[in-house]
Amino acid sequence: MDAIRIPAPAELDALDDEHFRQVVRSFLHENYPEELRNPPKRLHWDENRPWYMKLAEKGWLCPGWPKEHGGLGLSPAKQIILTEEYERYGVARTNDHGIVMLGPLVIKYGTEEQKQRFLPKILTGEHIWCQGYSEPNAGSDLAALRTEAVLDGDEYVVNGQKIWTTLATDANWIFLLVRTDKQAKKQEGISFLLVDMKTPGITVRPIINLEMHDEFCEVFFDNVRVPKENLVGQLNKGWDMAKALLGFERIFLGSPRQSGYALSRLKILAERMGVWEDAEFQDRYARLRLEFEDLKALYGTFVEKLKRGESLGPDVSMLKILQTELFQAITDTMLEIAGENAGLLEPMEGNRDLNIGGLFIQARPATIYGGSNEIQRNILAKNVLGLPG
Amino acid sequence: MSAALSGEDRAESIRMIRDSAAAVAPPGGDMKRVRDLRFQTPGFDPAILRQMGEMGWIGLRLPEEAGGAGLGLGEACALAEELGGALVPEPLIPAMLSASLLAAVGAGPLERLVSGEALVLTAWQERPDTLEVPGSPDAPRRFLPMAAGAASFLLPVREGGRIALYEQQAGAGLTTEQTQDGGHLGTLEPNLGMATRIADDIGEALTLALDEAALLTSAYLLGGMDRAFAMTLDYLKTRQQFGRIIGTFQALQHKAADVRMQIALTRASIEAAAATLDAGATGDARRAAVSRAKARGAASSMLVTRECIQLHGGIGYTDQYDVGLYLRKAMVMASQYGSAALHRRRFMAVSPEVEE
Numbered sequence: 001m002d003a004i005r006i007p008a009p010a011e012l013d014a015l016d017d018e019h020f021r022q023v024v025r026s027f028l029h030e031n032y033p034e035e036l037r038n039p040p041k042r043l044h045w046d047e048n049r050p051w052y053m054k055l056a057e058k059g060w061l062c063p064g065w066p067k068e069h070g071g072l073g074l075s076p077a078k079q080i081i082l083t084e085e086y087e088r089y090g091v092a093r094t095n096d097h098g099i100v101m102l103g104p105l106v107i108k109y110g111t112e113e114q115k116q117r118f119l120p121k122i123l124t125g126e127h128i129w130c131q132g133y134s135e136p137n138a139g140s141d142l143a144a145l146r147t148e149a150v151l152d153g154d155e156y157v158v159n160g161q162k163i164w165t166t167l168a169t170d171a172n173w174i175f176l177l178v179r180t181d182k183q184a185k186k187q188e189g190i191s192f193l194l195v196d197m198k199t200p201g202i203t204v205r206p207i208i209n210l211e212m213h214d215e216f217c218e219v220f221f222d223n224v225r226v227p228k229e230n231l232v233g234q235l236n237k238g239w240d241m242a243k244a245l246l247g248f249e250r251i252f253l254g255s256p257r258q259s260g261y262a263l264s265r266l267k268i269l270a271e272r273m274g275v276w277e278d279a280e281f282q283d284r285y286a287r288l289r290l291e292f293e294d295l296k297a298l299y300g301t302f303v304e305k306l307k308r309g310e311s312l313g314p315d316v317s318m319l320k321i322l323q324t325e326l327f328q329a330i331t332d333t334m335l336e337i338a339g340e341n342a343g344l345l346e347p348m349e350g351n352r353d354l355n356i357g358g359l360f361i362q363a364r365p366a367t368i369y370g371g372s373n374e375i376q377r378n379i380l381a382k383n384v385l386g387l388p389g
Numbered sequence: 390m391s392a393a394l395s396g397e398d399r400a401e402s403i404r405m406i407r408d409s410a411a412a413v414a415p416p417g418g419d420m421k422r423v424r425d426l427r428f429q430t431p432g433f434d435p436a437i438l439r440q441m442g443e444m445g446w447i448g449l450r451l452p453e454e455a456g457g458a459g460l461g462l463g464e465a466c467a468l469a470e471e472l473g474g475a476l477v478p479e480p481l482i483p484a485m486l487s488a489s490l491l492a493a494v495g496a497g498p499l500e501r502l503v504s505g506e507a508l509v510l511t512a513w514q515e516r517p518d519t520l521e522v523p524g525s526p527d528a529p530r531r532f533l534p535m536a537a538g539a540a541s542f543l544l545p546v547r548e549g550g551r552i553a554l555y556e557q558q559a560g561a562g563l564t565t566e567q568t569q570d571g572g573h574l575g576t577l578e579p580n581l582g583m584a585t586r587i588a589d590d591i592g593e594a595l596t597l598a599l600d601e602a603a604l605l606t607s608a609y610l611l612g613g614m615d616r617a618f619a620m621t622l623d624y625l626k627t628r629q630q631f632g633r634i635i636g637t638f639q640a641l642q643h644k645a646a647d648v649r650m651q652i653a654l655t656r657a658s659i660e661a662a663a664a665t666l667d668a669g670a671t672g673d674a675r676r677a678a679v680s681r682a683k684a685r686g687a688a689s690s691m692l693v694t695r696e697c698i699q700l701h702g703g704i705g706y707t708d709q710y711d712v713g714l715y716l717r718k719a720m721v722m723a724s725q726y727g728s729a730a731l732h733r734r735r736f737m738a739v740s741p742e743v744e745e
Contacts, residue, residue, distance in 0.1 A: 137629070137630075139630065141630040141631045144630070144632075207707050207708075208707065208709065209707055210698075210708060210713045210717070212708060216707075273517070332695075335723075335724075336691075336729065337730070338517070338724070339516075339517025339518030339724050340518065340532040342720055342721075342724050343720050343721030343722070343724065344568060344574070345566070346566065357569050360720070364698055364706060368702050368703055368705075374640055374641070377640065
């Protein structure tokens with residue numbers, strides 16, 4: 001597979017799907033740092049920076065952006081193939097909020113001046129973005145957010161607190177949903193604001209999670225003055241913009257990859273613990289394996305829809321529920337067969353494939369973030385099944 | 390022995406032991422002490438272990454003539470439950486196990502152990518998830534809780550049809566691995582040449598002591614799940630989203646009701662097992678009762694603490710919020726003295742048919 005020539009970035013979208021897949025594999029093989037495959041934790045900027053800069057150098061950083069803005073201009077179908085191959089290879093996520101969230105939003109709603117000011121700096125890695133949406137009292141009920149921005153002359157004055165801000169300690173810019181009209185209905189008084197993290201009045205405090213990792217942060221705003229030209233789109237339309245951006249990427253929350261990874265590690269553990277051949281274990285494994293295979297098939301039907309150019313409906317929530325609960329069931333099983341090894345802080349026998357407790361803990365928040373599974377079930381009940389309430 | 394106590398006296402005795410637990414696990418106390426000891430060596434406070442000795446807890450199950458309190462498993466389970474609620478890290482259950490062995494043979498460092506002056510751990514285990522004691526003279530002894538704080542180790546060694554007991558002083562031959570709850574597990578290389586032989590046959594005493602330790606571990610887990618659920622209920626009654634207290638959402642109410650049922654079953658199972666053993670059950674009847682209680686405690690402690698995280702949402706996934714400490718403790722203790730699967734198998738192997 002090394003023999004495959006890697007075409008120029010601008011030519012990638014024209015390849016047929018299978019050829020494109022081979023090109024991605026070859027690209028990863030040649031360029032991805034071996035030591036960063038399947039990292040046990042979300043990497044910080046100082047760790048994933050080499051890969052980010054490699055992608056930037058090769059012109060592969062922003063697969064979904066249009067070519068005129070420095071992206072690859074890939075269709076959703078090709079972006080899914082790209083993601084599948086990244087997942088298969090164990091490629092780490094970068095500090096990608098600028099690439100995945102802010103860039104597309106500025107491209108869709110920003111002024112020409114904003115596009116020229118912000119997009120190139122994402123492409124060079126000069127601006128590392130984080131996302132300030134959730135607040136202590138606005139989690140599942142995000143529209144209840146209260147961090148406010150009040151216009152004072154040519155500046156907005158921002159006061160409030162964000163939470164669960166991923167990798168905020170790495171970022172030098174943050175995009176915020178802020179309340180700009182307290183009288184309006186809660187979804188209709190929210191605006192979208194870009195803030196330089198070096199502005200006086202911003203405090204970032206890491207939160208240690210159950211992985212003992214500082215991936216999430218709290219970000220506090222105390223009379224932070226932001227130039228009014230940093231508002232994106234229309235005043236009080238921030239909610240609609242943020243929502244419109246939740247496009248086909250929602251499918252990735254239901255990608256069976258995590259479960260596939262965990263299943264293969266469950267098998268390794270079962271062999272190590274000497275229970276692989278047990279009939280009782282085989283039955284349990286078979287159940288999990290069949291869940292996985294059927295989830296893959298269901299996932300495939302959604303991918304096909306996207307390939308046909310259709311958009312995703314609310315039924316995509318099924319994927320997220322099924323994948324995250326399967327991931328948890330697999331890691332539960334790992335704990336149950338590991339005996340006392342289940343309680344170890346580090347991987348058993350120093351073997352990263354036997355990271356029992358680590359994987360179990362990583363599986364916990366999957367049913368909470370990205371819209372908790374309770375919220376996803378509400379969506380299914382109301383928007384798919386049409387149940388009242 | 391207190392097994393002879395009447396129902397009323399027994400209830401009073403259990404109430405008293407619960408009250409006395411407040412000395413180490415004050416009701417409504419915070420987790421500062423527990424947090425400060427996490428990921429430190431030896432991971433517990435020797436002064437608190439001494440206090441446990443002074444309160445008579447390490448010798449709780451020993452007859453009075455052996456310097457014990459002569460109390461039953463009803464009391465011991467109540468105590469373990471209180472300590473589990475506060476996530477007390479001092480290794481009382483392994484210390485009680487060693488005390489039972491030494492009292493049975495009337496030799497070795499019993500007095501120093503029971504007084505809490507010295508932690509003595511029994512190094513019986515050679516592989517994960519087992520209750521069997523091969524007693525190999527040179528196989529590494531594994532999964533020793535809080536081993537870095539032990540003064541000496543008791544080594545069961547099989548000699549023909551009997552299991553002799555040696556005492557090996559701490560020092561060389563110990564390695565440790567950290568655990569999710571902030572403690573550690575030790576692996577000890579036996580060195581019988583340097584060890585002192587203290588008894589010829591402890592086979593029977595060890596089998597009994599392991600059963601009691603399994604039951605007490607289940608009770609400790611019960612205390613933890615009960616407290617984690619109480620925190621969760623408080624949260625459900627105060628946290629607001631969508632303009633409502635989240636505890637008004639029926640999906641969450643049903644989840645909470647399911648959790649409550651698991652805790653009720655666990656408590657019933659443990660209390661039944663303690664009563665069965667206190668009434669003098671032996672052999673298969675004892676093993677069946679213990680295995681029922683430990684299978685339930687291990688499985689439901691994981692289920693309950695997992696659900697408590699989920700019901701909290703994001704805040705439950707932070708280290709600074711206490712509910713996660715209960716999950717991490719359950720991850721470590723659910724498999725100690727036999728996993729749920731091991732005890733389910735053992736139950737089926739020894740239990741009589743279902744009575745109709």
